[in-house]
Amino acid sequence: MTKRLDYNQIAPVGTKALGVMYGYIMQGELPAELVELVYLRVSQINNCGYWLDMHTRDLTKRGVPIGKLAQVQAWKEGGDLFSDTERAALAWAETLTRVADNGVPDDAYQAVRAAFGEKDLVDLTIAISLMNAYDRMAISFRKTPHAAKK
Known part of the structure; x- marks a missing residue:
């Protein structure tokens, strides 16, 4: 696969503006590991090799066990691997990433609202939106994962 453009x-x-949003999220009150798990799930749904590679590396550096990383795609069946907060965030990430399929049902909003305060919910939504933008940029222009460069 050949890169289309840089x-x-x-x-x-424009890309710096995305970076400012990323900095805002990573310096905010949401736990960095939670944000990275959400980013990983969004990139799984979007099938973005570049960001799947990056988030897996970042989560590994944070000490997240490989067993947990392997279960992110099947988090609903992950038992005690995921906290209630992580489950709510992952569900919200799936809903927003697949918004064209079902919109945002009231029950999805109520579930995430029960787990997050207003500010954290807005920040989480910004993070999910940002990762969807990053995925679409990488997929559209065929950004190569670091793992594929070796």
Whole structure:
């Protein structure tokens, strides 16, 4: 698979704006591990090799066990591997990433709202939206995963 273009070189102001959003989320009150798990799940749904590689590496560096990483795609069956908060965040990530399929049902909103305060819920929603944008950029322009470069 050949890279189509380097969007960081072509539109540095635009990609820097995405980076500012990323910095906002990572410096916010949401736990970094939770954010990375959500990012991983979004990238799994979008089938984005570049970001799957990045999030897996980041979570591994954070000390997340490989067994937990392997279960992110099947988190509903993950038993005690995932906290109630992680489950709510992963469910919200799936709902928003697949928004074209079902919209955002009231029960999905009520479930995530029970787990997060208003500010954290808005930040989580920004994070999910951001990762969807990053995935679409990487997929559209065929950004190669680091693992594939070896």
